[in-house]
Amino acid sequence: MIDLLYLYIFILAAFVGYEVISRVPVILHTPLMSGSNFVHGVVLVGSMWALAHAETPIQLVLGFLAVLLGAANAAGGYIVTERMLGMFTTKDKKAVEA
Template sequence: MTDVLYLYIFMLAAFTGYEVISRVPVILHTPLMSGSNFIHGVVLVGAMYALGHATTPLQIALGFLAVLLGAANAAGGYVVTERMLAMFAPKTKKKLPAGEQGA
């Protein structure tokens, strides 16, 4: 019975999350991405804690995989956020050397 309850809660959370995120205006995607990067950092800390308390080889392997994927996810999220923010940065014109300003 509890497995069905957990599945129901997971499905309800997934549906609610999809509905909430699909209604976010485009202008708020960058701040939302930054917030999710923070959550990925917390997940990474949890994975490191779990790996630190692992005792069997299977637990160690799964903990290592969790830390590896969590770190890649967090780092990739920050790279994507940085690129998104760079799209909104003011453009600066490059100065040409003195001899090339005739055009």
């Protein structure tokens, strides 16, 4: 019964997340995602906690994959942020930095 409740919450969260993100204008998507990089960090910490408490081999594999994908997601978010911030620098500053 508890498993069905978790499945229901997951499906509900997926639908709500899709509806929220689909209504964001394209021009605001990158700033919104770069502003939410802290969420990726929380996901990474949670996946490391889950991996640390894993007992069975399947839990270890899933925990490792969660840490790996969470780290890739967090790193990708920061790369996107750097690229976005690079769009707002002037040409004079780019010449000085190079």
